[in-house]
Amino acid sequence: xxxxxxxxxxxxxxxxxxxxxxxxxxxxxxxxxxxxxxxxxxxxxxxxxxxxxxxxxxxxxxxxxxxxxxxxxxxxxxxxxxxxxxxxxxxxxxxxxxxxxxxxxxxxxxxxxxxxxxxxxxxxxxxxxxxxxxxxxxxxxxxxxxxxxxxxxxxxxxxxxxxxxxxxxxxxxxxxxxxxxxxxxxxxxxxxxxxxxxxxxxxxxxxxxxxxxxxxxxxxxxxxxxxxxxxxxxxxxxxxxxxxxxxxxxxxxxxxxxxxxxxxxxxxxxxx
Amino acid sequence: xxxxxxxxxxxxxxxxxxxxxxxxxxxxxxxxxxxxxxxxxxxxxxxxxxxxxxxxxxxxxxxxxxxxxxxxxxxxxxxxxxxxxxxxxxxxxxxxxxxxxxxxxxxxxxxxxxxxxxxxxxxxxxxxxxxxxxxxxxxxxxxxxxxxxxxxxxxxxxxxxxxxxxxxxxxxxxxxxxxxxxxxxxxxxxxxxxxxxxxxxxxxxxxxxxxxxxxxxxxxxxxxxxxxxxxxxxxxxxxxxxxxxxxxxxxxxxxxxxxxxxxxxxxxxxxx
Numbered sequence: 200x201x202x203x204x205x206x207x208x209x210x211x212x213x214x215x216x217x218x219x220x221x222x223x224x225x226x227x228x229x230x231x232x233x234x235x236x237x238x239x240x241x242x243x244x245x246x247x248x249x250x251x252x253x254x255x256x257x258x259x260x261x262x263x264x265x266x267x268x269x270x271x272x273x274x275x276x277x278x279x280x281x282x283x284x285x286x287x288x289x290x291x292x293x294x295x296x297x298x299x300x301x302x303x304x305x306x307x308x309x310x311x312x313x314x315x316x317x318x319x320x321x322x323x324x325x326x327x328x329x330x331x332x333x334x335x336x337x338x339x340x341x342x343x344x345x346x347x348x349x350x351x352x353x354x355x356x357x358x359x360x361x362x363x364x365x366x367x368x369x370x371x372x373x374x375x376x377x378x379x380x381x382x383x384x385x386x387x388x389x390x391x392x393x394x395x396x397x398x399x400x401x402x403x404x405x406x407x408x409x410x411x412x413x414x415x416x417x418x419x420x421x422x423x424x425x426x427x428x429x430x431x432x433x434x435x436x437x438x439x440x441x442x443x444x445x446x447x448x449x450x451x452x453x454x455x456x457x458x459x460x461x462x463x464x465x466x467x468x469x470x471x
Numbered sequence: 472x473x474x475x476x477x478x479x480x481x482x483x484x485x486x487x488x489x490x491x492x493x494x495x496x497x498x499x500x501x502x503x504x505x506x507x508x509x510x511x512x513x514x515x516x517x518x519x520x521x522x523x524x525x526x527x528x529x530x531x532x533x534x535x536x537x538x539x540x541x542x543x544x545x546x547x548x549x550x551x552x553x554x555x556x557x558x559x560x561x562x563x564x565x566x567x568x569x570x571x572x573x574x575x576x577x578x579x580x581x582x583x584x585x586x587x588x589x590x591x592x593x594x595x596x597x598x599x600x601x602x603x604x605x606x607x608x609x610x611x612x613x614x615x616x617x618x619x620x621x622x623x624x625x626x627x628x629x630x631x632x633x634x635x636x637x638x639x640x641x642x643x644x645x646x647x648x649x650x651x652x653x654x655x656x657x658x659x660x661x662x663x664x665x666x667x668x669x670x671x672x673x674x675x676x677x678x679x680x681x682x683x684x685x686x687x688x689x690x691x692x693x694x695x696x697x698x699x700x701x702x703x704x705x706x707x708x709x710x711x712x713x714x715x716x717x718x719x720x721x722x723x724x725x726x727x728x729x730x731x732x733x734x735x736x737x738x739x740x741x742x743x
Contacts, residue, residue, distance in 0.1 A: 205487050212484030213492055215477050215576050220485055221555065222615035223495030229563075254616075255623055281563060283493065286619075291501075291553060291580060293615060293646055294622040304487050308563060330602030330666075331638055334620055342614035343494035343565060344526075347558075348606055350566040351527055366603055366665075374565055393638075394602075 201278060201307030202271045207263075217302055219285025222293065223341035225302075226250045228282045228399075230268075231437045232307065235276045237268050239436065239470060242399045247284065250338040256286060256301060264303070271307040279437055281306045285341070310437065319444035319454055320359035320433065322373065324422070325349040329365045329372075331393040339396050346374045360433060362446065365394050370420050373433050376441070377401035381430035381457045386415040400434040400471060407464045413457060422449070430455030439471030473550060473579030474543045479535075489574055491557025494565060495613035497574070498522045499555045500671075502540075503709045504579065507548045509540050511708065511742060514671045519556065522610040528558060528573060536575070543579040551709050553578045557613070582709060591716035591726055592631035592705065594645065596694070597621040601637045601644075603665035611668050618646045632705060634718065637666050642692050645705050648713070649673035653702035653729045658687040672706040675742045679733055694721070702727030711743030 205211030218224035228247055231238045244261045251259055268280050283304040289296045327349040335342065349361050360373040371389050372378050377398040379388045386408050391397045408415045425431070431443040431452050440462050445451040465471035477483030490496035500519055503510045516533045523531055540552050559572040599621040607614065621633050632645040643661050644650050649670040651660045658680050663669045680687045697703070703715040703724050712734050717723040737743035 203487050211487065213487055213489065215475050215483065215485055215578070217485065217492065218619075220489065220492045220497075220557070220576075221499070221613065222619050223613055224616060224619050225492075227493070254620070279563065285492070291551065291578070292622075293618040295619055304492075306487070306563070327606050328604060330604035330607065332600060332602035332617065334599050335602065335616060340616055341493065341495055342616045344496060344607060344612055344614045345604065346565040347490075347494050347496050347567055348526070350564075 201275050201309070202273055203304065203306040204267050204271050205304050206302060207267055213302065213304070214288045216288045217285055218287060218289050218295065219283065219302060219341055224295065225283060225285030225341045226254070227284070227339055227341060229436055230280045230282070231310070232272055232275070232278050232280050233469070235272060237280055239399050239403060240265065242402060243436070246339065246397065246399060250340065251284070253338060254340070255295070256284070256299065259284065267303065267305045271305045273307070275307055278307055278309045283341070319442040321357055321445045321447065322360045322362055322443055323353055323358050323447045324449065325352055325361040325363050325374070327352060327363065329363050329394040331365055331367065333393045336393050336395060337391045337397040349374045358447065364422065368421060370422055370424065371395045376433035376435040379404065379432050379434065380420070380424050380428040381455060382424065382427050384414070384457070386413055386457065387420065387424070388415070388417055389420055390417040398434060399436045400439060403465065403470045404434055404440065404461055407461055407468070407470070411460060411464060425450040428452065430458045432458050439465060473547050473581070474545055475576065475578040476539050476543050477576050478574060479539055485574065485576070486560045488560045489557055490559060490561050490567065491555065491574060491613055495615070496567065497555060497557030497613045498526070499553060499611055499613060501708055502552045502554070503582070504544055504547070504550050504552050505741070507544060509552055511671050511675060512537065514674060515708070518611065518669065518671060522612065523556070525610060526612070527567070528556065528571065531556065539575065539577045543577045545579070547579055550579055550581045555613070591714040593629055593717045593719065594632045594634055594705070594715055595625055595630045595719045596721065597624055597633040597635050597646070599624060599635065601635050601666040603637055603639065605665045608665050608667060609663050609669040621646045630719065636694065640693060642694055642696065643667045648705035648707040651676065651704050651706065652692070652696050652700035653727060654696065654699050656686070656729070658685055658729065659692065659696070660687070660689055661692055662689040670706060671708045672711060672743060675737065676706055676712065676733060679736045679740070679742070683732060683736060685729060697722040700724065702730045704730050711737060
């Protein structure tokens with residue numbers, strides 16, 4: 200196990216009046232470390248800064264965060280670095296303090312062995328849905344009860360992820376991954392309008408597709424896309440691209456050529 | 472200021488891997504203390520137990536919580552007792568541990584002077600809306616970013632609360648209060664189906680109305696109710712019933728007879 204730094208202090212605890220605890224008033228980034236460095240760090244920080252702006256947090260001190268990520272990793276060259284930023288301690292009540300004293304929690308840990316792409320996944324469709332609110336969509340904020348409840352739905356270790364629908368029935372994402380399908384040779388991923396997270400690896404994949412001349416689209420998709428999809432994969436910052444072999448009860452897919460091209464591309468660029 | 476107990480320990484901190492912090496994976500109750508006792512304690516605990524069941528937490532140890540609330544209050548006879556229950560520490564990932572080690576945070580504090588009913592409130596309509604999800608509705612869970620963002624919308628101290636609409640345009644509640652209106656002599660409050668909190672004071676008021684022979688209904692309501700309402704008030708466990716004097720830009724109401732009857736009733740029974 201790696202280190203955990205709280206406001207720069209090794210092994211620190213969280214104040215019991217922290218707004219991250221009381222209201223989920225905060226953000227996080229889960230990042231992969233490779234060769235002693237955080238992969239796609241600038242993209243993670245760009246998303247974090249944009250979310251800080253939306254939640255009216257002070258802009259993150261990127262240099263400080265980079266130093267602390269390195270400090271948390273220590274001698275560890277690869278693994279996972281999770282950063283949590285909250286609006287810090289505050290008095291009772293939803294209203295945020297005007298000048299919050301932001302809390303930083305940075306944890307370095309070993310990557311889980313299950314996360315070795317490109318092992319193909321079997322996934323299921325979750326009953327728990329995603330509430331829709333454009334005010335929260337896209338951000339990796341700390342209000343994650345829907346994902347927690349969705350993960351509690353199954354225990355079969357053969358099922359590697361759960362797909363989630365929005366309340367109005369659109370296919371949005373995995374519990375901890377963005378979703379891509381290939382249809383008619385085109386790469387498609389759900390638009391992040393009113394729910395879901397704008398994943399860093401999702402962005403990396405869309406850029407890679409562009410660079411490779413692969414057509415792509417962000418759009419609303421219903422569950423019926425699985426009947427016409429020829430390839431399906433999931434993405435997240437830690438695992439990169441994970442091909443989906445089957446959606447239980449709905450469809451099966453081979454490891455397809457476009458998925459493979461993207462996996463190879465990101466391996467070459469070092470982005471996944 | 473009163474005491475704060477973390478798992479029974481005075482002044483304790485929270486582990487940096489607590490799921491309450493990372494995912495808002497927890498619940499809370501904000502309760503009024505009067506005469507050294509927590510008002511409507513049984514109703515708070517009934518809601519907590521039901522929410523624990525829904526989130527698949529172990530059932531709360533009510534006796535222990537009662538003892539700790541008393542301990543937190545100490546010599547303090549009146550004030551606010553806030554209880555936070557989380558799914559405790561855990562490894563990275565949304566999936567909850569099968570046998571969680573629940574975290575308890577109990578804080579006693581002085582009631583805020585603003586909360587002396589029945590001072591009539593001026594309220595505003597918030598732009599931030601409430602996402603809808605029956606899986607979360609009713610519970611006083613820790614995913615409260617919508618309320619935080621709504622409270623950040625105004626700073627005018629003359630505005631005492633903000634009303635929130637659901638994504639589909641129904642009038643649901645205040646940021647930290649349930650909403651009641653009187654129309655045609657009938658007491659009406661928004662149904663809690665897919666968003667909003669099933670407030671303890673809301674329940675107390677509905678029971679009191681029943682006991683007084685006042686007709687009441689839980690139903691969907693749009694913003695247009697304010698044009699036909701003759702009385703409007705807000706409720707929460709700490710402040711009881713607070714009459715609404717005006718919704719900025721939408722309507723004004725006198726302190727009405729039904730509101731007064733209910734305030735008097737709850738004062739008599741000691742429920743508010």
